[in-house]
Amino acid sequence: MAEVVLITGVSRFLGSRLAAQLSSDPSIGRVIGIDTVPPREVDRPLLGRTEFVRADIRNPLVAKVMAQARVSVVVHAALHTSPRAAGGRVAMQEMNVIGTMQLLAACQKSDDVHRLVVRSTAGIYGCTSRDAAVFTEDMGPDTSVDDGYAKDAVEIEAYVRGFARRRPDVDVSVLRQTRIVGPTVKTALTRYLAGPLVPTSLGFDPRVQLLHEADAVESLRLATVTSRPGVVNVAADGVLALSQVIRRAGRIRVPVTRVSSMAALLNNDGAAELVAEERRWLRFGRAVDTTALHTRFGYQPRYTTGTAIDSFAAGQRPLPHVARTGLRVGSDALRARRARQLATPGA
DSSP states (O other): OOEEEEEESTTSHHHHHHHHHHHTOTTEEEEEEEESSOOOTTTGGGGTTOEEEEOOTTSTHHHHHHHHHTOOEEEEOOOOOOHHHHTSHHHHHIIIIIHHHHHHHHHHHOSSOOEEEEEEEGGGGOOOTTOOSSBOGGGOOOTTOOSHHHHHHHHHHHHHHHHHHHOTTSEEEEEEEOEEEOSSOOOHHHHHHHSSEEEEETTOOOEEOEEEHHHHHHHHHHHHHSOOOEEEEEOOSOOEEHHHHHHHTTOEEEEESOHHHHHHHHTOHHHHHHHHHOTTHHHHBOOBOOHHHHTTSOOOOSOOHHHHHHHHHHTSOOOOHHHHHHHHHHHHHHHHHHHHHHHSTTO
């Protein structure tokens, strides 16, 4: 019998791109997409034969949808990472945690579901100066994480582990993806790197390991169409310093003592969001081990961290000439002002 796949968060980037690929797969019987808002007009042609249901996974209605459609594979790709997009931190937490609880309850009642794929984040490992060089899957979540969506992901994974114990007949895959970049995806990180001047923490140059948008979608697709149970880190090969990432993106690095203040001054919404959601990432960074991704999961990402940021840079507008000369013009103005002061007695 052909699979019936349900995707949560289908109106967002990963959900819509995954639905696009599955809807063109003849081995998939039906693709049902759930979200609280309809897909954007520009994304609708991508969805193909995907059946959209406007629903909130916090509502028990999702169980009725699954029962009526006899859903066999559930892909939970609705992890909210932006409080601004979710309508505030409280709303984001409710949609992430309460929504996951309701979805798992619906899966628990279903006799048809045999595979569950959950998109998680490497943010569950946290960021401290005492971190190991790389995080492996068996290290587990850092329960002391108290920042935004990473905190939500720790709770989500705890509920997923409980579900897996209660339903050993269901293959459960948890994909801990690192930060995603690419020419079309919009995240806090891509907004952070889009501005001509990028503020960083003075005295720190953290390790950065990224994931290209195409590899993020493909890893979800593989876990959906084939049985690949377990927890796996999903990241590109290679680690760069943040300064290298900024340079390859064609931007100017500005080390400051308070990133949040400089973010407001530069109108860099991405930097402000990074500071609010994962304060320590801009200081200590994070790297994960991908051995299990290559061997047990069986996937080799097409892009390295370096080529992923190059792909992002290729999709951006060139750095304006005024931004390149702005620092020099500012310095000239300060020197001219100082010269006037010295030339004026009593200045």
